Amino acid sequence: MKKDDRKIDDRKIDEKKFRQNSRRELLKLTPVLALGAFAIPSLQEGLLKKGLGFSDWASARLFRSGHRAPEFDNSDLTPFAKFPINGYDVDDPGVIFENWTLTVSGAVQKPGDYTLTQVQALPRYRQNTRHICVEGWDVIGRFGGARLSDFLKMVGADPTARFITVNCADDYYESLDMATALHPQTLLCYEMYEQPLTRQHGAPLRLQIPTKIGYKQAKYLTDLKVTHVLDRVGYWEDQGYSWFYGL
Amino acid sequence: MSNAVVEIVRASSKSKDNEDDEPVVVARAVYEHPFIVRLCHWLNTVSLFVMVGSGLQIFRAFPSFGAKIPQKDLLHWPRAFAIGGWLGGGLQWHLTFMWIYIGTGILYLGYQIFSGNYRQVLFTRRDIPGVWPMVKHYFFFGPKPPVHEAYNPLQKQAYTTAIILGVLSVVTGFAVWKPVQFSWLAWMMGGFHYARIWHFAVMWAILFFVLGHLVMVILHGWNNFFSMLTGWKKDPEYVTAVDPTPKGEVEGEDDRAAPEGAP
Numbered sequence: 001m002k003k004d005d006r007k008i009d010d011r012k013i014d015e016k017k018f019r020q021n022s023r024r025e026l027l028k029l030t031p032v033l034a035l036g037a038f039a040i041p042s043l044q045e046g047l048l049k050k051g052l053g054f055s056d057w058a059s060a061r062l063f064r065s066g067h068r069a070p071e072f073d074n075s076d077l078t079p080f081a082k083f084p085i086n087g088y089d090v091d092d093p094g095v096i097f098e099n100w101t102l103t104v105s106g107a108v109q110k111p112g113d114y115t116l117t118q119v120q121a122l123p124r125y126r127q128n129t130r131h132i133c134v135e136g137w138d139v140i141g142r143f144g145g146a147r148l149s150d151f152l153k154m155v156g157a158d159p160t161a162r163f164i165t166v167n168c169a170d171d172y173y174e175s176l177d178m179a180t181a182l183h184p185q186t187l188l189c190y191e192m193y194e195q196p197l198t199r200q201h202g203a204p205l206r207l208q209i210p211t212k213i214g215y216k217q218a219k220y221l222t223d224l225k226v227t228h229v230l231d232r233v234g235y236w237e238d239q240g241y242s243w244f245y246g247l
Numbered sequence: 248m249s250n251a252v253v254e255i256v257r258a259s260s261k262s263k264d265n266e267d268d269e270p271v272v273v274a275r276a277v278y279e280h281p282f283i284v285r286l287c288h289w290l291n292t293v294s295l296f297v298m299v300g301s302g303l304q305i306f307r308a309f310p311s312f313g314a315k316i317p318q319k320d321l322l323h324w325p326r327a328f329a330i331g332g333w334l335g336g337g338l339q340w341h342l343t344f345m346w347i348y349i350g351t352g353i354l355y356l357g358y359q360i361f362s363g364n365y366r367q368v369l370f371t372r373r374d375i376p377g378v379w380p381m382v383k384h385y386f387f388f389g390p391k392p393p394v395h396e397a398y399n400p401l402q403k404q405a406y407t408t409a410i411i412l413g414v415l416s417v418v419t420g421f422a423v424w425k426p427v428q429f430s431w432l433a434w435m436m437g438g439f440h441y442a443r444i445w446h447f448a449v450m451w452a453i454l455f456f457v458l459g460h461l462v463m464v465i466l467h468g469w470n471n472f473f474s475m476l477t478g479w480k481k482d483p484e485y486v487t488a489v490d491p492t493p494k495g496e497v498e499g500e501d502d503r504a505a506p507e508g509a510p
Contacts, residue, residue: 011253015273018255022477028282029476032289035347038297048336051343062428069427070434082316130439132426135334136309137318138439211427240335242342247427 056244063246065179069210072128078139080193085200086133086214088235092199093170093220100204106165106225109156116204119188122146122154126194127185129210131217132247134236143208144191149182157226165227166207169220174207174234176216177244185210188221213245250277250367250397252486279397279480281364287355288475291413294348295453297340298416300330302450304337312444345420352413367397370407374400394484409456412449419446 013021037043085091101113126144148164165175180186189208190197197203202219209217215236237243256270280288303324310320331337359365377400383389385401392399398406418432422442426433436442464472474480 011251012256012270012272013253014270015255015257018253018276018479022473022479025282025285025477025479029285029289032286032293035290035293048339048343051346052339054346055342059425062425064428067428067430070430070438078314082314084315130426132439133309133315134338136305136443137311137315139315236335240339242338247425 052242056242059242059244059246060177060179063177063179063211063244065183069129069185069247072130072140074128074142076140077128077142077193080141080195083131083139083141083192083201084133084137087170087200087219088172088215089170093168095169095199095204095220097204100222102205102221103223104155104225105223106227107158107161108152108226111155114155116190118154119146119151119205120190122150124191125184125187126191127187127210129185129208131210131214133214134241134245142193143187143189144194145187145189145205145208147184148186148188148207149184151188152181152226155226158228161226161228163227163230165225165230165232166218166221167223168218169222172218172220172235173232174216174218175230175232175237175243176207176209176212180209180211180246183209183211211247213242213247215241216245250279252277255481274481275483275486276479276481277397277483277486278478279367279474279483280478281358281362282478283354283358283362284364285475285478287351287358290347290351291355294344294351295457297330297344298348299450299454300328301337301340301344302446304329304331305334305341306447307337308334312440312447342424345417349417352417356410368403368406368410370400370403374403377401378404396485397480397483405456405459409453409460412453412456416446416449416453419449422446 038047097116101115102119103113105111123146124144125147126142128140128142130138130140132138152164159178162178163175164178164181165173167173176186187208189202189206190204192198192201197206202221205221206219207217207221216234232238233243234241253276254272255274255276257273258270304326307324307326307329309315309318310322310324311318312321313319326332329337331340359368377392380389380392381399381401384391419436419442421429422433422436423439423446426439426442433439433442436445470481
């Protein structure tokens with residue numbers, strides 16, 4: 001049966017025409033060479049930035065406000081002693097707790113300095129969530145704090161503003177999209193394992209965001225700004241990391 | 248049917264003893280690899296290379312699958328065999344080329360399914376009996392089983408596995424990249440921690456396939472290699488096996504001479 005099929009389909013083609021045809025078929029593959037643009041030094045950086053930007057765009061589309069990060073049992077927790085301490089600079093920038101306030105500015109009705117007591121007066125939430133570092137390691141920790149969304153409501157943040165930016169006592173800086181800032185699991189965290197936050201983990205106040213990679217979760221917060229326009233993105237982002245990096 | 252046999256003919260010249268004016272058949276050829284398949288093959292060659300190289304760069308940042316404290320490294324992959332220079336660079340390459348890798352995969356699968364060309368590569372139940380004879384032939388000096396189609400059962404098995412691995416590399420990759428948004432995916436793999444292990448394991452499985460693939464390509468020579476560039480395979484075994492040329496001997500010599508003069 002197969003034999004017959006072949007015989008019906010048998011065609012004859014001149015040797016030269018066959019070579020021409022082969023060449024044409026080969027040339028059709030030239031679009032693949034366009035990938036060579038990534039090997040050109042002057043184009044490489046821009047192309048990779050575009051690629052990363054596209055990934056960030058896709059990440060923002062994939063983010064669902066109502067979707068919660070998995071939470072875990074207490075038995076799944078990584079022991080506190082084995083919870084890594086990762087800073088970009090110093091582990092303890094020497095915050096003087098008595099003088100500490102969170103300075104709120106930007107598109108808010110009530111700008112000014114907020115004390116830790118004011119943050120702690122908001123409803124406290126505790127959650128066992130996975131903390132994932134961009135390096136690849138992960139731990140499950142128990143975090144407690146106020147919802148950032150509650151705090152934003154308290155300071156009268158403009159709900160149409162698009163970003164939150166934060167500065168830290170160690171000169172670290174970060175920024176968040178508003179959708180993530182309003183996510184119910186995004187905390188202004190002052191507690192780990194039901195104990196006050198230690199200095200190395202970002203006392204007195206840090207961001208804890210189970211829907212984001214580790215470096216987005218800035219420690220030792222000093223300033224918080226609500227803004228329509230991002231003037232700067234973040235310390236690691238400026239080194240070339242992804243901005244959105246939603247998990 | 249893309250696998251029709253074409254006879255390549257040379258106009259008969261008077262120097263040759265051809266009493267009838269029939270052109271001489273110098274070779275037979277089969278258009279084995281449609282354009283989209285070839286395009287995807289080479290796009291994938293590039294993007295897979297970048298994905299593996301940048302993936303290993305990312306792995307270098309935490310070359311372990313255990314705890315961070317204490318950290319026990321699995322292996323120290325040399326920077327020279329990684330792409331991106333540092334973790335951030337590796338991520339940029341990985342998060343850029345993954346879209347090319349995924350796009351190529353979708354184009355390939357879509358084409359194979361809608362054109363029906365998948366029949367050429369898909370390993371099915373009727374290929375099972377043919378696997379062991381091929382294994383015996385390749386690895387234990389067994390006799391060569393007769394060839395009836397473009398890919399033998401073992402090849403189909405290998406290519407089908409490679410395609411599945413390609414899909415798994417994307418699926419495990421999404422579990423690593425988006426363990427919250429695709430928490431059900433990560434959960435199926437045992438959570439983020441295990442998804443990362445699966446993603447790594449799938450990479451090695453793909454590299455194992457690539458190694459075997461390269462060895463076979465080298466063993467089978469240029470004619471086979473060119474078929475992935477032009478689509479055409481000259482004198483594939485299964486054609487002569489099924490339908491030998493009646494005037495075989497004279498033309499058989501011509502056939503062998505043709506590729507040398509061709510370029």
